[in-house]
Every structure is written in C-alpha cells, then in structure tokens.
Amino acid sequence: MKDFGYKQSNSDHTLLLKHKKGKVTALIVYVDDMVVTGNDLIEKAALQHHLASEFEMKDLGALKYFLGIEVARIFLSQRKYILDILTDTGMLAIKPADMPIELYHQLGEYPDQVPTNKERYQRLVGKLIYLGHTRPDIAYAVSVVSQFMHAPSEAHMDAVN
Incomplete structure (x- = not known):
C-alpha cells in the first residue's frame, strides 16, 4: 500500500490514508475484512481495482457492520x-x-x-x-x-x- 501512495496511521496501524488535492481516501484492514472510504471517488475506485488485482475480494456494498459496530449513514450539517x-x-x-x-x-x-x-x-x-x-x-x-x-x-x- 505504501507503493500505491498510502501512509500508515500512527494512531491506528490498521488504518492507511492517502491525501491528494485536499481529498482523503482511507483503507482500514482487520484480518480479512476491509473498509474503503473517503471523499475521492476516483481514488476509491482505483484502490478497489488495485486490491482486486492482488487479492480475491468481494464487495459487500455500503458498510452496515464492522468490528461489532453497526454503521448507519447520516449527515448532519449546520x-x-x-x-x-x-x-x-x-x-x-x-x-x-x-x-x-x-x-x-x-x-x-x-x-x-x-x-x-x-x-x-x-x-x-x-x-x-x-x-x-x-x-x-x-x-x-x-x-x-x-x-x-x-x-x-x-x-x-x-x-x-
């Protein structure tokens, strides 16, 4: 992932981040589960393509549950x-x-x-x-x-x- 431009987080070594032109893409890996997220849709797609070329993967769609945490997407703004x-x-x-x-x-x-x-x-x-x-x-x-x-x-x- 480092060769692909990602840096490992100091606070959580399972988190890899890529900052590019004010946008961020994150990859969280835990054993055989991964979450790809961020606000750079092109980079997210490139990351998913790269990972799929290296590993057998299955896209489970929108994140609903990860590491015992239920995820509900909600956006609050003031x-x-x-x-x-x-x-x-x-x-x-x-x-x-x-x-x-x-x-x-x-x-x-x-x-x-x-x-x-x-x-x-x-x-x-x-x-x-x-x-x-x-x-x-x-x-x-x-x-x-x-x-x-x-x-x-x-x-x-x-x-x-």
Whole structure:
C-alpha cells in the first residue's frame, strides 16, 4: 500500500490514508475484512481495482457492520446556521482562526474591564452553544466564554468573535 501512495496511521496501524488535492481516501484492514472510504471517488475506485488485482475480494456494498459496530449513514450539517451567524455578525469575509480560543487565555473577571453589550453577547454565545452539536472542536472555547454571560467585557466579546 505504501507503493500505491498510502501512509500508515500512527494512531491506528490498521488504518492507511492517502491525501491528494485536499481529498482523503482511507483503507482500514482487520484480518480479512476491509473498509474503503473517503471523499475521492476516483481514488476509491482505483484502490478497489488495485486490491482486486492482488487479492480475491468481494464487495459487500455500503458498510452496515464492522468490528461489532453497526454503521448507519447520516449527515448532519449546520453550514447554513454558521453562514447566518457570520452574516449577522459581519464576519462573513473573515479568515478562520487556527484555534477556537487563545491557548493560554487570560479571560476572567477583572475590576478594570470595559463592559460590552450584554444582550448581544448572550445571544451570540447562545448561538455558539447550539453550534456545538456538530462542532465539538469549539466546545471548550464556548464553555469558557459562557462563564461570563452575567457581566461580559470587551475582552470576552473579542474571544467570542
């Protein structure tokens, strides 16, 4: 598989990945069971053809059960919701941050803080809490800023933004 451009995952040695032009194809192998998946349909087909030329294989269709895990395909997206938030806040053209919150943030309650619009802050943090259903990567940052709902400052609003 390495000759075919796949790299073995460090976290799971049964997982082989190929990244190509922003797309990814994954091969998971466990004894005599394999799962081929990804968002590159051409690469998936090429991988299946390559594997079929090397091994006797049977395509069982869409994944339903693997390693004791029942698989149900479902797609959840809050893309429109995110776009609405960005539009409402005037941040549609802003580039995304590398991290949802500053690594060693100094957010807290300090006597010299400049207050911000409490209702706007609460409304925006509430939307971010709702967004956390499909974006667990922002959960920690949202939990931090939600601690200041009762008396938000400009620094807190900057962190929310």
